[in-house]
Amino acid sequence: MSFLIDNETRLIVQGITGREGAFHTEQMLIYGTQVVAGVTPGKGGAEVHGVPVYNTVMEAKVKHGANAAVLFVPPKFMYGAAYEAIISGIPLVITIAEGVPVHDMLRLHHLAREKGCRLIGPNSFGIISPGKAKAGFMAHRIFSEGSVGLMSRSATNAYETVFLMQQKGIGQSTCIGVGGDMIPGSPFVDMLPLFEADEQTEIIVMIGEIGGGEEELAAAYISEHVTKPVVALIAGKNAPKDTSMGHAGAIVSPDGEGSAENKEAVLRAAGVHIAEGTEHLVEIVEQLIKGK
Amino acid sequence: MKLLEYKAHEIYRRYDLPCMNGMVASSAEELKAMDGRIPYPMVLKSQVQTGGRGKAGGIQFAENRKELEEKADFLFNLKIKDLPVEKVFAAHKVELTREMYLSITLDRKVKQAVMIFSPEGGVDINQIAEENPDKLVTVYLPPNEPLQDFTLQYVMDASGLDEKYRADFKDIAGKLYRIFTEYNCLLAEINPLVVTDAGRLLALDGKIDIDDNALFKHEDVRLFRDEITGNPLVLEARSFDFLYIPIQEKGSIAVISNGSGMIMSSIDLISKQGMAVTCALDLGGGATSDRIKEALRIVAENPKVETIFLNIFGGITRCDEIANGIMGSLSHLQSIWLVVRLEGTNKEKGLAILESASDRVTLAAGLKDGVSILENRLGA
Numbered sequence: 254m255s256f257l258i259d260n261e262t263r264l265i266v267q268g269i270t271g272r273e274g275a276f277h278t279e280q281m282l283i284y285g286t287q288v289v290a291g292v293t294p295g296k297g298g299a300e301v302h303g304v305p306v307y308n309t310v311m312e313a314k315v316k317h318g319a320n321a322a323v324l325f326v327p328p329k330f331m332y333g334a335a336y337e338a339i340i341s342g343i344p345l346v347i348t349i350a351e352g353v354p355v356h357d358m359l360r361l362h363h364l365a366r367e368k369g370c371r372l373i374g375p376n377s378f379g380i381i382s383p384g385k386a387k388a389g390f391m392a393h394r395i396f397s398e399g400s401v402g403l404m405s406r407s408a409t410n411a412y413e414t415v416f417l418m419q420q421k422g423i424g425q426s427t428c429i430g431v432g433g434d435m436i437p438g439s440p441f442v443d444m445l446p447l448f449e450a451d452e453q454t455e456i457i458v459m460i461g462e463i464g465g466g467e468e469e470l471a472a473a474y475i476s477e478h479v480t481k482p483v484v485a486l487i488a489g490k491n492a493p494k495d496t497s498m499g500h501a502g503a504i505v506s507p508d509g510e511g512s513a514e515n516k517e518a519v520l521r522a523a524g525v526h527i528a529e530g531t532e533h534l535v536e537i538v539e540q541l542i543k544g545k
Numbered sequence: 546m547k548l549l550e551y552k553a554h555e556i557y558r559r560y561d562l563p564c565m566n567g568m569v570a571s572s573a574e575e576l577k578a579m580d581g582r583i584p585y586p587m588v589l590k591s592q593v594q595t596g597g598r599g600k601a602g603g604i605q606f607a608e609n610r611k612e613l614e615e616k617a618d619f620l621f622n623l624k625i626k627d628l629p630v631e632k633v634f635a636a637h638k639v640e641l642t643r644e645m646y647l648s649i650t651l652d653r654k655v656k657q658a659v660m661i662f663s664p665e666g667g668v669d670i671n672q673i674a675e676e677n678p679d680k681l682v683t684v685y686l687p688p689n690e691p692l693q694d695f696t697l698q699y700v701m702d703a704s705g706l707d708e709k710y711r712a713d714f715k716d717i718a719g720k721l722y723r724i725f726t727e728y729n730c731l732l733a734e735i736n737p738l739v740v741t742d743a744g745r746l747l748a749l750d751g752k753i754d755i756d757d758n759a760l761f762k763h764e765d766v767r768l769f770r771d772e773i774t775g776n777p778l779v780l781e782a783r784s785f786d787f788l789y790i791p792i793q794e795k796g797s798i799a800v801i802s803n804g805s806g807m808i809m810s811s812i813d814l815i816s817k818q819g820m821a822v823t824c825a826l827d828l829g830g831g832a833t834s835d836r837i838k839e840a841l842r843i844v845a846e847n848p849k850v851e852t853i854f855l856n857i858f859g860g861i862t863r864c865d866e867i868a869n870g871i872m873g874s875l876s877h878l879q880s881i882w883l884v885v886r887l888e889g890t891n892k893e894k895g896l897a898i899l900e901s902a903s904d905r906v907t908l909a910a911g912l913k914d915g916v917s918i919l920e921n922r923l924g925a
Contacts, residue, residue: 267560329761354759355651359688362656392889407806412858413912416888433805434758436656461807466654487807490791491816499788499805499827501758502653507596508671511653530814532913 255382255427256451257345258321262519263289264388265343266332268327269306270296274325277390278302279393281323284393289317310484312342323344323379323388332357339370339512347388348374348438352501358436365438372438376500377430378408389430399424401538402448404441405460406433406467406502410488410531414460415536418470423542428451432502435476442470446468449479456482458534459525461516461527463489464504468516476523482541488533488536546770549592553751556728562720563713564748567636576617579635580610588639589616592632593625601625606638639749644737646673647718648752649686649725658686658725660718662700664707667737681702690720713746726812728766729759733759735840778824778843785839788827789894796821798853798919799844803858805826807912815914820923821851832857837870845878852923853878854915856886862889863896876902882922883907885917 258264264281266273269291279302280317281288288304290313297308307313310322322343326334329348338346339361346365350416353375365372373380386399391408395416403425411428417424429444431437441459448457457479461468468487475483489503490513497504505511517527526541528534548556557564568583569592570576576777578588591603598604603625607613611790623630646666652659663673663681674681682703684696700706704716725733732754739749760767762852782789790808796814800822802808809826815822826844829834844850857867864887886909887895897905909915 328758352758354729354760354762355687355731355756357727359656359658361650363688405806407804407809407860409802409804409807410810411806413807413810417911435651435653435756439675462804462806464653470654487815488806490813491822492809492812496790497757498790498809498825503805528815530810530913532911541610 255385255453256447257382257427257429258380258388259382260285260287262321262386262388263317263319264386265290265292265310265313265317265322266304267292267310267324267338267420267482268324269293269301269325270299271325273390275301277325278304278377279391280393281387284387284389287311289319289497298501304430304545308338310343311371314341319343320539321347321388323347324509325349328353330374332361335361339365339368339372339455343370345371346373347377347379348372348432349377349379349390350374351376351434353434355435355501356436358434358438360494362436362438371443373429374432374434374438376420376434377432378411379488380427380429382427383425391428395419397424398466400426400453400481400542401458402426402451402453402454402456403428403458403460404431404444404448405429406431406500407460407488410486413531414458414486417531418538421535421539423538426451435465435502437467440467440523442467443475445471445474445479449481453483456484456538458538461485461493462500462503463487463498463513464500464502464511464517466511469519470522472519472525475520475525482526483518483524484528484534484541485535486528486531487516489513546757546760547754548766548769549591549594549632550751551592551632551853552769553753554634554748556753557751558726558746560720560724562717562724563746563749565636565639566752567634570617570635571631573617573621574620576633576635580613583635583643584637585609586638587613587635589620589681590634591623591625592634593628593629593630595626595628595903598617598625603630613747614827637749639739640741640742641739641749642741645739645746646670646736647738648732648734648736649720649721649730650734650866652685655685657688660684660686660696660700661811662704662718664704670736686722692719709744710740710746717746717748726755728753728763729756730754731756778846781846782826785836785842785843787841787843790825790827792822792824794823796823797849798822798923799847799850799853800856801828801840801844801853802856802922803832807856807858811854811912811916814912815854815919817917818920820919823847832867832870834866834870834873837867838874841871841874841878845881850881850882852882852919854884854919856912856915858888861892865891865898868895868898871906872898872902875905878905882904884909884915884918886910888914
């Protein structure tokens with residue numbers, strides 16, 4: 254088992270006729286994902302790598318029974334595209350764009366909840382259930398099927414971790430990019446119940462970073478509800494305060510809110526294993542697997 | 546992007562939010578020329594991108610022309626936390642009888658805007674929370690709803706605001722909320738919100754922080770950003786869509802990588818081994834040979850940089866492109882040593898290109914290996 258996406262998922266790609274959208278549609282198809290349709294307003298009737306293109310999400314959904322959407326849409330247009338997908342009743346919407354306006358995300362975050370949609374991202378690498386399907390732009394050849402569930406605010410730290418796991422023969426159940434922007438559609442705490450319930454997942458890896466309070470919220474949930482071992486890495490310990498480290502969300506406020514120290518402290522108190530870096534993280538995972 | 550006070554006041558005026566009516570001067574001469582244009586007594590407020598200007602002498606008063614001239618020379622020679630004063634906002638001094646606090650900010654955990662009000666203000670919000678917690682009122686503002694009358698009613702009742710200030714408060718709070726939403730703010734704060742000697746409320750100071758990712762909606766503010774960024778390398782990098790981040794004054798290492806997470810991880814591991822990173826540059830995705838050259842050039846313009854750790858994990862990034870960029874840069878990077886870690890698409894091609902590089906390039910097998918190489922050469 255895996256969750257959120259698998260080989261049954263019927264995915265649509267919004268922004269499929271763009272350069273990135275077209276390229277990654279091909280990559281997702283190669284990986285075995287069922288990309289059933291694409292959407293680009295005004296380009297209805299076209300085809301991209303054999304995938305039919307429609308003007309609206311609704312038409313793509315009605316004709317192909319789509320149940321997930323991935324958006325290769327620039328940040329300026331992300332609000333409109335995600336809004337359409339949510340209102341059209343797509344239950345899983347994954348947004349790749351980095352740097353979506355915060356106020357757009359405030360609205361979408363709450364709208365998605367009201368409409369029963371899981372909104373992933375923005376600034377996400379997507380979701381991959383290795384060996385089954387992927388929706389996003391991750392370089393899939395480093396992923397392999399296994400028992401580690403991974404979620405990360407950063408794409409590069411996730412890749413690095415998965416790459417090191419690959420060298421040790423450790424595979425993953427499902428990997429989720431929750432995204433590096435300030436307001437995630439679905440933060441860590443929303444993903445934890447899925448990892449906890451998934452039979453394939455035996456160890457949960459959470460790659461967080463400075464800024465915001467999502468790791469703290471996750472810690473509170475973990476101490477109450479999660480029985481599986483959780484290993485966490487918090488990036489940005491040595492970042493200066495009041496400075497965005499690239500991800501819009503990776504910023505410690507001048508009074509120290511969102512610091513790595515605080516996140517590590519509350520996670521540790523919740524029984525989470527804290528890693529110093531990616532290699533250390535994979536060492537801990539390896540020990541946990543051996544100890545079973 | 547944090548606006549300077551006078552810019553915040555410009556926005557307040559667009560919304561008819563009562564604030565100080567003043568003018569900004571960019572030199573001592575311009576400030577002296579306010580004589581006759583703004584009535585005395587005058588308040589002269591330094592416009593700098595940092596807090597604590599009052600304590601540093603950055604706010605002065607002038608009762609007459611002689612004082613104005615003295616204070617103008619003083620302020621334009623002043624440095625506040627190492628930042629030179631380049632602009633001074635001058636206005637007729639407001640006689641006030643009371644100070645309050647009003648802000649609208651973002652609660653990232655709850656993912657809503659939050660309005661914070663206290664009829665006791667003038668000091669920073671943490672101090673208000675400590676000294677007068679029962680007068681501090683906090684209320685969430687859901688993003689898909691307009692600001693409701695009952696919300697403001699609650700704020701006024703819960704804070705015990707005097708009846709005579711309520712009409713002004715409702716007006717100002719409503720306008721501040723419009724500014725917050727229409728300008729895509731992360732913070733809009735009036736501290737202090739004062740009661741004038743005429744019994745009216747007025748914004749004596751203004752802090753507005755606008756979401757950088759929404760600046761495309763606000764051309765006027767976006768242009769202003771380039772005026773105020775002090776670090777020329779930040780601007781230069783921005784023109785190539787790179788992000789240049791100053792990290793520490795001390796240190797001689799620069800980190801270049803293709804992603805925020807990898808930059809933070811690299812800095813964390815280097816710092817853990819007792820070395821110091823002075824700056825970092827995020828290439829973003831899809832780096833080409835030419836972009837690598839520009840990135841190396843910009844980082845090398847920082848005179849403190851002696852070593853560059855180039856840590857590339859290519860998802861979409863092609864390693865042979867990176868290697869070609871490095872090769873093309875070496876002749877311009879005098880006396881700089883590069884530690885290069887390449888992983889991803891076309892890795893072998895990239896490494897083959899770099900094999901023939903000079904002894905100023907050392908190849909690292911991974912992130913941790915790269916840090917070990919740095920440590921062996923630079924570590925204490």
